[in-house]
Amino acid sequence: MKLVLTPQTLPDVESANVIADIKGSEHPEQVIIVSGHLDSWDLGTGAIDDGAGIAVSMEVANLIQKLHLKPKRTIRVIAWMNEENGSAGSKQYAKDHEKEISSHFAAMETDEGAGHPLGINIKGRAEVKKMFTPVAAILQESGAGMLNLVEHCGADIESLEKAGVPAFSPIQDSRFYFNYHHTAADTLDKIVPKELAENSAVVAVVAYALANIEQPLPR
Secondary structure (H helix, E strand, O other): OOOOOOOOOOOOOOOOOEEEEEEEOOOOEEEEEEEEOOOOOOOOOOHHHHHHHHHHHHHHHHHHHHOOOOOEEEEEEEOOOOOOOHHHHHHHHHHHHHHHHEEEEEEEEEEOOOEEEEEEEEEEEEHHHHHHHHHHHHHHOOOOOOEEEOOOOOOOHHHHHOOOOOOEEEEEOOOOOHOOOOOOOOHHHHHHHHHHHHHHHHHHHHHHHHHHHHOOOOO
């Protein structure tokens, strides 16, 4: 076997996160992040990693607006830059908002493709999982009622996790994810629109629940 490898590291260029807020009606200073990352490996078009996460996050905002819902806390949609090559975007966000970390109520990231959602990963204390039991009952109507305590929910929200912010991510059917992950085969035809929409619905339910839950989440 002969391998010809052609990677190269080019000089840094200026780029940016893309951020949009749905302002909370009662506690606008308290923020729930819903996010994915913009960059991808240039072998493919980055459909499952992480165009899907961006689409899900944007659709969360779209669904909340379409349904005329009024979240009590601010829902912040973030498209992170540079997750694949060092997470510079999320690290800069954490640095810029260091004094406001205590007002970040929760953080979510979708970065595992677009497979059918099975439930929610939770990086937080066991009490958070117990508090989410009513939400899980709603999600179970679409087969997404699992609640799983994990050590990590997403590369871009890791800085927030380390600061104690409760973190969440959808549990997705990832049986085929690594067939295409970081390859030239990561193209839009690998995404099932219905499953992408299911992920948007699940993340929207969780985001809205977080925005309106009465008691603070333990840290």
